[in-house]
Amino acid sequence: MAEPTGAPGLTLGISRLLGLNRADARLAAALLVVALAATALPLWRATSATAGGEIWFVVHSPSGTTRLPVERDAVYEFAGPLGTTLVEVRDGRARILDSPCPHPCRHGGWVSRPGQAAACVPNRVVLQVTGSPTGEDFDAETH
Numbered sequence: 001m002a003e004p005t006g007a008p009g010l011t012l013g014i015s016r017l018l019g020l021n022r023a024d025a026r027l028a029a030a031l032l033v034v035a036l037a038a039t040a041l042p043l044w045r046a047t048s049a050t051a052g053g054e055i056w057f058v059v060h061s062p063s064g065t066t067r068l069p070v071e072r073d074a075v076y077e078f079a080g081p082l083g084t085t086l087v088e089v090r091d092g093r094a095r096i097l098d099s100p101c102p103h104p105c106r107h108g109g110w111v112s113r114p115g116q117a118a119a120c121v122p123n124r125v126v127l128q129v130t131g132s133p134t135g136e137d138f139d140a141e142t143h
């Protein structure tokens, strides 16, 4: 597990790896930290949305934000600065299927629960699982 810190070392390392300028590297580092944090987040988010709320896969890419339906198995294409990143939805899960990364890059594998995320940082494509709770906070109210 990498340490989820926004340390300058991380920014510099990414910058050197990819030859990005400083602003790009900072963005990339921020995305990476967000992805890691979301993956490693404690369960406080998962508890509220798995109880029947609607779940969406949300993909952030340079061309915008797209919501993917969970129940439809498909492969989607997202354009980034390096090329096309493929996002696969299957059996209620989603993952980054393929991406034109210059280096082998950790994409996080399958995600299916709210709060989880996967990302191809070099191509600036971030896949998130979001839940829209049905209006009630299941944590706060017990019936």
Ligand SMILES: [Zn+2]
Residues within 6 Å of the ligand: 099, 100, 101, 104, 105, 106, 107, 119, 120, 121, 122, 123
């Ligand atoms: Zn990648």
